[in-house]
Amino acid sequence: MMNNDVLRSVRYMLNLHNDHLVAILALMDAAVTPQEMAAFVKKEDEAGFQPCPDVVMGYFLHGLIIHLRGKDDSQPAPKIERRITNNIILKKLRIAFALKTTDIQDILQSQDFRLSQPELTAMLRAQGHKNYRPCGDQVLRYFLKGLAARLRKN
Numbered sequence: 001m002m003n004n005d006v007l008r009s010v011r012y013m014l015n016l017h018n019d020h021l022v023a024i025l026a027l028m029d030a031a032v033t034p035q036e037m038a039a040f041v042k043k044e045d046e047a048g049f050q051p052c053p054d055v056v057m058g059y060f061l062h063g064l065i066i067h068l069r070g071k072d073d074s075q076p077a078p079k080i081e082r083r084i085t086n087n088i089i090l091k092k093l094r095i096a097f098a099l100k101t102t103d104i105q106d107i108l109q110s111q112d113f114r115l116s117q118p119e120l121t122a123m124l125r126a127q128g129h130k131n132y133r134p135c136g137d138q139v140l141r142y143f144l145k146g147l148a149a150r151l152r153k154n
Contacts, residue, residue: 001086001137003052006144008041010064010093013148027066028080030059054084061092068096086135087123090143094124097147107146108139115139 011021018037025032032040039050058080081088094104101120108115122133 001089001140002044003054003057003084004040004042004044004049005141006057006089007052007060008043009144009148011041013144013151015152021060024063024067025056025059027063027071028059030056030063032056055080055082057084057089058082061089061096065092065096069098085127086137086140087127087132090135090140091124093143093147104143107150108142110149111142111146113139113142113146 007021010016011018014020016024018034018041021041022032022034022037025037036050039048040052040056042049061084062078062080090104093099099107101117101124104120105115105117119133122131123135123139125132
């Protein structure tokens with residue numbers, strides 16, 4: 001799934017403006033201009049669209065965790081991933097929104113998408129683990145859609 005789609009989804013579900021997204025990136029000392037952010041949240045067929053780099057998405061996901069849960073000074077600075085996968089996005093959103101695996105299953109089920117507990121935990125494992133399973137675009141898309149529906153109804 002494209003990083004731009006994830007940015008747009010998070011922006012929608014939290015009702016944020018581009019300036020808020022830039023501020024979330026600033027929490028991780030990542031410098032992105034408002035013009036760059038505006039290009040990142042455009043759709044592929046719109047003029048001025050720019051693909052969001054994996055490094056920027058990594059900084060954004062860690063900044064989102066700090067934005068929603070606060071900064072823990074007792075922990076070392078997080079290592080920013082240079083290559084972002086759907087699995088990493090799922091894990092970071094799970095942390096940011098303080099979700100348990102049962103919450104993720106409920107969110108997916110609210111979108112009429114069933115995923116068993118072992119399938120979900122396999123997606124949350126480290127990439128080198130023997131039971132690791134890649135998270136597909138469809139799973140992440142349903143998760144983002146369900147999470148948006150859950151947050152926007154409150």
